[in-house]
Amino acid sequence: MIRLAVIDDDSGFVTVLSKRTEVIGWQQRSLAGAIPPEELVAMKLNALVVNPAVLGDEGWAYLERICGILPDLGVIVCTERSTVAQRVRGLRLGVDDWVGKPCHPEEVIARVEAVLRRRRRARSKLEPTPIVAGDLEVRGDRFQAFVGGRSLDLTRREFELLQLLAESAGQVLERDAIYQRVWGYAMAHGDRSVDVFIRKLRQKLEKCSPGWSYIHTHFGVGYRFDPEPSGGRAEKDPLAGLPVAEPDRDDTRISAA
Amino acid sequence: MIRLAVIDDDSGFVTVLSKRTEVIGWQQRSLAGAIPPEELVAMKLNALVVNPAVLGDEGWAYLERICGILPDLGVIVCTERSTVAQRVRGLRLGVDDWVGKPCHPEEVIARVEAVLRRRRRARSKLEPTPIVAGDLEVRGDRFQAFVGGRSLDLTRREFELLQLLAESAGQVLERDAIYQRVWGYAMAHGDRSVDVFIRKLRQKLEKCSPGWSYIHTHFGVGYRFDPEPSGGRAEKDPLAGLPVAEPDRDDTRISAA
DNA sequence: TCAGCTGTGAACAACCTGTGAAACGCCGCG
DNA sequence: CGCGGCGTTTCACAGGTTGTTCACAGCTGA
Numbered sequence: 001m002i003r004l005a006v007i008d009d010d011s012g013f014v015t016v017l018s019k020r021t022e023v024i025g026w027q028q029r030s031l032a033g034a035i036p037p038e039e040l041v042a043m044k045l046n047a048l049v050v051n052p053a054v055l056g057d058e059g060w061a062y063l064e065r066i067c068g069i070l071p072d073l074g075v076i077v078c079t080e081r082s083t084v085a086q087r088v089r090g091l092r093l094g095v096d097d098w099v100g101k102p103c104h105p106e107e108v109i110a111r112v113e114a115v116l117r118r119r120r121r122a123r124s125k126l127e128p129t130p131i132v133a134g135d136l137e138v139r140g141d142r143f144q145a146f147v148g149g150r151s152l153d154l155t156r157r158e159f160e161l162l163q164l165l166a167e168s169a170g171q172v173l174e175r176d177a178i179y180q181r182v183w184g185y186a187m188a189h190g191d192r193s194v195d196v197f198i199r200k201l202r203q204k205l206e207k208c209s210p211g212w213s214y215i216h217t218h219f220g221v222g223y224r225f226d227p228e229p230s231g232g233r234a235e236k237d238p239l240a241g242l243p244v245a246e247p248d249r250d251d252t253r254i255s256a257a
Numbered sequence: 258m259i260r261l262a263v264i265d266d267d268s269g270f271v272t273v274l275s276k277r278t279e280v281i282g283w284q285q286r287s288l289a290g291a292i293p294p295e296e297l298v299a300m301k302l303n304a305l306v307v308n309p310a311v312l313g314d315e316g317w318a319y320l321e322r323i324c325g326i327l328p329d330l331g332v333i334v335c336t337e338r339s340t341v342a343q344r345v346r347g348l349r350l351g352v353d354d355w356v357g358k359p360c361h362p363e364e365v366i367a368r369v370e371a372v373l374r375r376r377r378r379a380r381s382k383l384e385p386t387p388i389v390a391g392d393l394e395v396r397g398d399r400f401q402a403f404v405g406g407r408s409l410d411l412t413r414r415e416f417e418l419l420q421l422l423a424e425s426a427g428q429v430l431e432r433d434a435i436y437q438r439v440w441g442y443a444m445a446h447g448d449r450s451v452d453v454f455i456r457k458l459r460q461k462l463e464k465c466s467p468g469w470s471y472i473h474t475h476f477g478v479g480y481r482f483d484p485e486p487s488g489g490r491a492e493k494d495p496l497a498g499l500p501v502a503e504p505d506r507d508d509t510r511i512s513a514a
Numbered sequence: 515t516c517a518g519c520t521g522t523g524a525a526c527a528a529c530c531t532g533t534g535a536a537a538c539g540c541c542g543c544g
Numbered sequence: 545c546g547c548g549g550c551g552t553t554t555c556a557c558a559g560g561t562t563g564t565t566c567a568c569a570g571c572t573g574a
Contacts, residue, residue, distance in 0.1 A: 084361040091367035094374070097354060104341040110348035111355075118353055118372065121328050155551060171398035193553065195531065219561060220413035220530070221400050412562060450564065452520065459521095476572060477519070 002026045003044060004112065007033065008051040008078065010101075017049075017105040024109070034062050037069050042184045047074035047112045051101075052090070060093060067094025074115040078108060131166045134227030135209040138166045147208040154204065157182065161197050165215065165225035174222040198223055259283045260301060261369065264290065265308040265335065267358075274306075274362040281366070291319050294326050304331035304369045308358075309347070317350060324351025331372035335365060388423045391484025392466040395423045404465040411461065414439065418454050422472065422482035431479040455480055 004026050006014055014030050021028045029043065034055050040048070048066070052059040067075060077090055077098045087098050096115040099108060131138040137146045143159050145152045154162065160182045165173065175194045179187035187194075198215060205214050213230040215223055261283055263271055271287050278285045286300065291312050297305070305323070309316040324332060333354045334347055344355050353372045356365060388395040394403045400416050402409045411419065417439045422430065432451045436444035444451070455472060462471050470487040472480055 084364050088361075088363050088367040091364075091371040096371055096374075097368075104345075106345050107341050107348075110345040114348040114353055117351070118331075157552075172400045191553090192531090192555090196533090196553080199532065217531070218400055218413075224399070414563070448564090449520090449566090453522090453564080456521065456523095474520070 002046045002112070002116065003029075004047050004049065005029045005031055005040070005043060005045050006049045007031045007054060008049070009033075009054045010051065013078075013101070013105075017108060020105045020109060034058075037066055038180065038186060040066065040073075041070065041180055042186070044181075044184060045070075045073055046116055047076065049076045049078050049108060049112065051079050052077060053079055060089070063090070063095060064093045072119065074112060074119060076108065076111055076115060078103060131163075131169075133166055133169060133225070134212045134214060134229070136166075136205070136212075136214065136227065138163055150208060152204045152208050154201075158197060158201055158204070161194075162201055165223065169225045169227075172218045172222055172224045178222065194223075259303045259369070259373065260286075261304050261306065262286045262288055262297070262300060262302050263306045264288045264311060265306070266290075266311045267308065270335075270358070270362075274365060277362045277366060291315075294323055297323060297330075298327060302327075302330055303373055304333065306333045306335050306365060306369065308336050309334060310336055317346070320347070320352060321350045331369060333365065333368055333372060335360060388420075390423055390426060390482070391469045391471060391486075393423070393462070393469075393471065393484065395420055407465060409461045409465050411458075415454060415457055415461070418451075419458055422480065426482045426484075429475045429479050429481040435479065451480075 004021060006017065006028060008014055008030075009032065018028045018030065029045075032054075050063070052063065055062055063075065063077075066073065075095045075097075077095050078101060079098075080101045082098070082100065090098055096118075097111045099111060129140050131140075135147045139146065140163060143154075143156065145154055145159065145162055161178065164178065164181055176187050178194050179185075179191070183193070202215055205212070211229060212227055214227050215225055216228075218224055261278060263274060263285060265271055265287075266289065275285045275287065286302075289311075307320070309320065312319055320332065320334075323330065331354075332352045333356065334352050335356045335358060337358045339355070339357065347355055354368050356368060387397070392404045396403065397420065400411075400413065402411055402416065402419055418435065421435065421438055433444050435451050436448070440450070459472055462469070468486060469484055471484050472482055475481055
């Protein structure tokens, strides 16, 4: 299933397109104009069809920002008239495809698919769906994580949180960003949900895979996923002891199944 | 550098395109018609621009086979007339983009780039270029600085301060400016917070990377980040001597053992 | 030499996180 | 319709970490 947003004021085009996308089971959202990038993030879109004419003068800057913030979002421009220079500029900015109007909805759909297919290929090469880290196996296809074949019995939110962390293994994620991407909207000040779910995850992880510590707290910042064999002792040893020749990039091992 | 092949009998288009690609440093190969897929594989192409008109009746089957064998190859169709149905079919088959002729070579190039962008962006996303200075490595994705792989164990504020300094290495930053950018609001008169954090940073830097002096005081002005091998004793502030017209950043490479 | 600036150490308040438990909303079931 | 089970959110508290402030000593430059 594909989540698509359309920014255009051409109501005929939008409705015809949405009829078609509905038939093939896509989720489509229609927007009147530019909306804050954070909201776009929250919508968890796969692709965006946009008519730059409705974006106003700042259209290009806006699109550039979007493409920068959401490198995984497929962006298809669909507009009336355009010059070669405009098209070239747009494509260089980060737009994935450019269709001229009038255009057939079916072609737009095919182009969206082509753009997303390309992206999936690129991603699937880097992240073959099951992520393996430490004793853990996070399987997006089952909405579950496993240790030695046994399910951790995660709820939906727990799983999404773990998946997000595991995908960005090694880097510190701030609470706001986590909340934004898992819950889908901005975190209210003082919300402790993330912390609570981190605890639940840690409990289940500890229960099914003792001997490993997966989620590390970064005080005042957020959390970092990094499987470490917490071999019982000598865990918090910043520098007193040994050089701990951390092999540079500690690669969360990703195994192609 | 991009390796591109063009299958078209429109010699004018091909030569104009090849002139342009040559300028920007791409390797272009022109083919008269369909060639065995194995040969295409051997050419290690990044992208293929093809006019299906020269492929004959088996054109679609050929393209489908190509797309199947070489999922990493970007395929751009460039043809005279086409119907919506043809374009949709082509895009569904695995073609990445479709341009109508006549078309400007610059647009073709921009579209090839757009098609190939995903892969390399996904790759570059994994290496968000940490700042390297002296023995030090400042990694924004971890909110930490490292020396030889060992963390300095910086707090959030310490890290943000160090990051700011390291980003603007070489130039003197005034306290007001530092406070403004790290704390986010104007510094109250007489606030010593910056000084205190500079001290904390110097302590941790000295502990983890002796032999280097990173942060220099400019009396009455502010601080300047500039890694210098403080060769043991003689460090009576060499700035009396010369403005240190350092050519660039001499990045002592950090190699994790 | 002096006034002003900076380094230093320590004390304190503010803030952050871990944790347990209660409250809430949503379903399916009797 | 009420009832329990489940998952999520909120709350309050404890303990630890961090940020801020202060006083004093040392240093700088005129």
